[in-house]
Amino acid sequence: MDSHRQHSLIPSFLYSSSSSAKTISLSTLLHSEQPSLSPSLTPAMGKKSGGGFVIPAPNEPWKKIEMYSPAFYAACTVGGILSCGLTHTTVTPLDLVKCNMQIDPAKYKSISSGFGVLLKEQGARGFFRGWVPTLLGYSAQGACKFGFYEFFKKYYSDLAGPENAAKYKTLIYLAGSASAEVIADIALCPFEAVKVRVQTQPGFARGLSDGLPKFVKAEGALGLYKGIVPLWGRQIPYTMMKFASFETIVEMIYKYSIPVPKDQCSKSLQLGVSFAGGYVAGVFCAVVSHPADNLVSFLNNAKGATVGDAVKKLGVWGLFTRGLPLRIVMIGTLTGAQWGIYDAFKVFVGLPTTGGAAPAAAPAKV
Numbered sequence: 001m002d003s004h005r006q007h008s009l010i011p012s013f014l015y016s017s018s019s020s021a022k023t024i025s026l027s028t029l030l031h032s033e034q035p036s037l038s039p040s041l042t043p044a045m046g047k048k049s050g051g052g053f054v055i056p057a058p059n060e061p062w063k064k065i066e067m068y069s070p071a072f073y074a075a076c077t078v079g080g081i082l083s084c085g086l087t088h089t090t091v092t093p094l095d096l097v098k099c100n101m102q103i104d105p106a107k108y109k110s111i112s113s114g115f116g117v118l119l120k121e122q123g124a125r126g127f128f129r130g131w132v133p134t135l136l137g138y139s140a141q142g143a144c145k146f147g148f149y150e151f152f153k154k155y156y157s158d159l160a161g162p163e164n165a166a167k168y169k170t171l172i173y174l175a176g177s178a179s180a181e182v183i184a185d186i187a188l189c190p191f192e193a194v195k196v197r198v199q200t201q202p203g204f205a206r207g208l209s210d211g212l213p214k215f216v217k218a219e220g221a222l223g224l225y226k227g228i229v230p231l232w233g234r235q236i237p238y239t240m241m242k243f244a245s246f247e248t249i250v251e252m253i254y255k256y257s258i259p260v261p262k263d264q265c266s267k268s269l270q271l272g273v274s275f276a277g278g279y280v281a282g283v284f285c286a287v288v289s290h291p292a293d294n295l296v297s298f299l300n301n302a303k304g305a306t307v308g309d310a311v312k313k314l315g316v317w318g319l320f321t322r323g324l325p326l327r328i329v330m331i332g333t334l335t336g337a338q339w340g341i342y343d344a345f346k347v348f349v350g351l352p353t354t355g356g357a358a359p360a361a362a363p364a365k366v
Contacts, residue, residue, distance in 0.1 A: 137191025
């Protein structure tokens with residue numbers, strides 16, 4: 001019986017506090033009223049001792065995930081799904097108001113009045129209209145964004161070599177995140193197109209199941225990718241800022257604000273650093289990507305609209321500022337939460353949190 005692969009259900013007080021006594025024989029527990037917890041009861045894990053099976057201590061890991069292995073990238077992908085899918089779905093009401101402020105500023109004049117208009121016209125349920133394409137679209141995007149970022153960061157570090165990887169780490173963060181986002185937006189774009197149409201045109205559809213067929217019937221399958229270039233224009237700068245600034249901010253926090261090395265910090269402190277670094281990075285992200293965000297909302301709302309039409313109607317100043325305060329609050333909180341969830345999942349599966357050191361590179365061949 002390969003019992004060392006599973007967590008024990010036996011209470012932790014039955015285990016020795018000695019670091020050398022991590023396991024205890026099942027037969028001893030079954031045949032002794034008060035089992036001895038001496039270091040003598042430490043047979044090799046997974047083997048029988050005195051006719052009984054060994055019980056592993058609860059703090060022993062299920063399985064060590066090797067860095068940069070297929071299991072590592074799979075874990076990062078799952079972490080990305082949880083990170084982006086859950087957070088974007090949670091802030092659907094804010095996103096709904098923001099999109100409508102961008103599309104119809106005369107009606108949705110401010111954040112507070114925007115919520116009031118939605119509540120009056122659509123009720124409380126209207127605040128989560130479009131949550132299904134949001135959940136599915138941003139889960140797919142998060143899987144690609146975080147999974148491929150970790151892949152490309154390692155890949156470009158290996159190409160550069162150990163010395164250059166450390167010297168030009170910011171360029172590696174920028175290149176890795178940009179490469180990942182190109183792929184991530186291909187996964188997101190169809191869902192984003194339906195989401196914006198559902199959220200900004202009341203009566204168009206209830207959600208993804210009826211909105212997607214209507215959209216395709218009206219504009220064809222390629223119409224789902226009508227906003228891909230503006231989406232890249234919004235998301236690639238956003239993601240480059242999100243990852244590069246996060247990595248830099250986290251490294252600076254550990255270097256200047258925390259008196260001990262990262263590997264000596266508690267996991268809760270490391271996750272706190274991840275959230276703080278993510279929130280600050282999110283503010284920068286919102287400012288950099290906001291003009292393209294206005295374009296995406298405008299193009300996906302108006303059939304046959306072009307970038308020129310958007311600039312003419314919104315104006316250059318409007319592109320940069322319309323809906324920006326709300327987006328700063330939304331993206332700052334969103335990005336902080338995303339990094340917190342992503343790194344919490346990595347810690348859960350036994351991986352280190354992101355940031356705080358130069359990207360790892362393959363050792364130089366001799």
